[in-house]
Amino acid sequence: MASSPTDARVLLLATLDTKLEESAYVLRELLRSSELQVTILDIGRNALSTHDAELLQSQHRVQLLSFELDTPAADVSRGDYSSRMASSATQRVAGLMKSPTTAVHGILGIGGSTGSSMVAAVMRDAVAIGLPKLLVSTMASGDVGHLVGGVDITLMYSVVDIAGLNFLSEKILGNAAAAMAGMARQYREASEPKPAKSHLEARTDGGKKRRERIAITMFGVTTPGVDRIRHMLSQPPHGAEVVVFHATGSGGRAMETLIRQGEFDAVIDLTTSEIADEVGGGILSAGPDRLSAGAQAQIPYIVSVGACDMINFGPMSSVKPELIEADKKGERKLYQHNPSVTLLRTDLEENRRIGEFIGEKLTRYERKDLVKVLFPEKSISMISGDGGPFEDRNADRALFETLTGKLEGTGIQTERHKLDINEPGFANEVVDALVEMKRRKGH
16 A cells, blocks of 8 residues: 555455445545555454455555454354454554554544444544544434544444445445545544744644643533632632533443543542433433543542532433322422433432442552542532422432442542532532642642
8 A cells, every 4th residue: 555654544444245336336425635545444244355356455554454254144143243243343443553664644444333332433443532433323313322422433324225326325335435525634634733833833742741631521500610619729829721521321321431541630520420320311401421430540539419419310201200299299209300300309219339430440449549529518500409399408418428328448638618519619619629620639
């Protein structure tokens, strides 16, 4: 594959046994860019013929990679084969990324349901957040959470099935190729170190240090508090880069991924509401691994219970009839946050389970001396304070006491403050706690 060292490299992922014609078209469209080279990774169940493989590789700036699994395709089910292929392809791509001569600057995949699941798995697990990832899929118009996970996959709906070329599929696949070519070139340029143009630039930019990075979780009902903390930490004397994650399930998963990748120097997990959804069957759970990434991170980790007073559901029409009936009887509290979101107030038992969940995760942290839990006793969200629709002191107390009891004797500090989670005073307490943890770590 003849190429220039300044070319951007794109990885094209597809099942060539079923998507050969469409992949060849995407390849031609990618190669319209003279500053691009393409590596094709075949993840199909059946091997390409020698003739077809030679045709693909005969084009300038193209390399074809393929491999077979240990078990012949005929001996395993379709589902088992796709799982194994996704795992093997992930390892193969991760290997490519380790070398500057084979690492790619963008990944473009095309697929139906099975192909999309394999391509998305590679995009989620083999490469870092920030690398361009574009998947053209027949599945991109429905529930795509299982494809995207917590990473930055861009989805393009194929409109028609990816089965042959026609006036619609050619336009869509051509747009995808053009988009990826542009993203890959931009990523390539942005990732290359640029020499200073003058002595002044060399003095001002050459020795620039990376700012401290702090992750923080937020929900609409904790926004004022998070905004205050973010403002305080981004200003002198801290000067940190504060990255806010929306606690919508995917937001929590994304933060956990980036913590594992070592992208953050500290975490303020102010809004742990995704755990309420995990415990109570809501639609915004981040899964059972929430709060797990910090265990080995050994970074300052401040935790609170923001928005743990609520479990999220869709429109009122989507809420289970038994919950609506319980609300009418005064046994549960439902609150319509907006036409698309209905909130259920967590009860005593759910709050105990939330406390157990958080406590169980935090006790696994290696550096317990860097973890601190803060409770805002006046309210844990914008709607749970005095007179608010979700005011329930007994439920809050159950959460505080369960979590405190779970952490007793572990070395993890807990503090209660007679403050609202969105009060300036609580923001001050959070920042002070972070400074204390950083001092312990030796920052």
